[in-house]
Amino acid sequence: MDLTNSVVWFAIALVSTIAVITKIARARTVVDPVCNKPPPPVKPPPPVVSGGSLIRLLHTFLTKGLRAMIHEQYTQLGSVFTISFFGQKVTFLIGPEVLGHFYQGVDSEISHGNTLEFTVPMFGKEVIYGVDSATRYEQNRFYSNALKPPKLRNHADPMIQEVEDYFSKWDQQGTVDLKWELAQLLMLISSRCLLGREVREKMFKEVYTLFHELSDNGLRLTSVLFPYAPILANYRRDRAHAKLSEMFTKITDVLQNLMDSNYKDSRPTTEAEVIGLIMNLMFAGMHTSSAASTWTGVCLLSHERWLRAVIEEQNKIVLKHGDHVDFNALMEMDALHRCIKETLRMHPPTATVFRKVHTNFTVQTREGYEYEIPSGHIVVSPIHFNSNLPYIYKDPDEYDPDRFGLGREEDRVGGKFSYTAFSGGRHACIGEAYAYMQIKVIWSHLLRNFEFKLVSPFPDTDQSKLALEPKGKVMVQYKRLAACV
């Protein structure tokens, strides 16, 4: 991390922490309804980093980055520790042993709180973080229904068609920025599969521009921290929301599923709800999938052994299924699946997930220490750190997709929450199967039709983005193979 970056990061860290803390501190805390006071702690609270240690911690963060900072505290204090900053307590949970309640606790005890309030003006107050948790739970059920396996099967052919069309426009050989190419392609796939053929064919350019305007402005630091302030970014975000809403009133597909959905009390979804839900779904899937598919390419092109293994698998698939790959063939791409999974272990697009504690809970570390995490704390599961613990993953810095193979299964041996690239428990990613299918469609096509060489050096991670993508351009040389599929 160079000095300029460090200063920028320090400023961002400071401003965001203070603002998030202030907001969260103002949020309502759930209290015992009988005595009107939180119950007294039974176990000791986690060790706290404060005072002089806090200055050392900030120094490590600024000079070496977040992962090094967590590592330092983890080695000194163990797998549960609290950072106290301007009165707000942020507790880090390291390792699957202490993550059970984080992922599985009910929303009344532990939830996203108002940490995602900035999404309300982006997608509307009728959906997700604009509504109470019971309604949100039902809305997530609509998503699951729209993306469950039988429906997923229907997405395979349109995805394959989009991918074939996109790469048919590439020359015989050339050099491209893989990151840019895949971001374009993923937007086309999302429009086709989530919004429907009509949008894809007639309004793609407009949707693409508006969607970027919505997310670029909605995700600016100023908009995240002050989502309702009268500033230009918020004005642009709201304008994009209004225009997209107008366009989305005309469309079908996954949208149709959401339109046909009913709440438990039989109330059908309203137009504003359907529009907000689809915007949220596209947003949840776009940046993460784009980062994931680029990282997958970077990892494969940098590891000859695995590149050969997935190409061999593709050859076998073609021998068995013929040239046209379909849903069943995609489900048989085990080596490619493991390579994607390993990529996401090492480069999780969502690096960290947060919750707010409403009711005290206890955790037990693998060394047997018990701590009570008090209500009011923000708890953090640093996915990128937890996916690299050497007592769970052998040689975690090695790209080794076989660690998920039969007999090793390192993601299971370590317990339920050892692999959390797609989160887990109550808020597990609803689009996981869809995301895998999408990345497999892209990379199986590319590997069957082109030869690649990574021209750029192995990229660093761009920490400034919401979904952690490779930093800068990812230049690759490609050459079309003789027999195209």
Ligand code: HEM
């Ligand atoms: C490689 C790609 C992806 C990754 C790494 C990823 C990761 C995640 C993670 C970590 C969460 C949980 C956040 C939390 O616990 O607070 C999440 C939630 C979610 N994801 Fe994904 N995601 C991906 C792709 C997708 C796609 C393609 C879709 C939709 C088509 C999608 C839809 C969602 C939704 C709706 C949620 C919210 C679930 C809830 O709050 O209950 N994701 N995702």
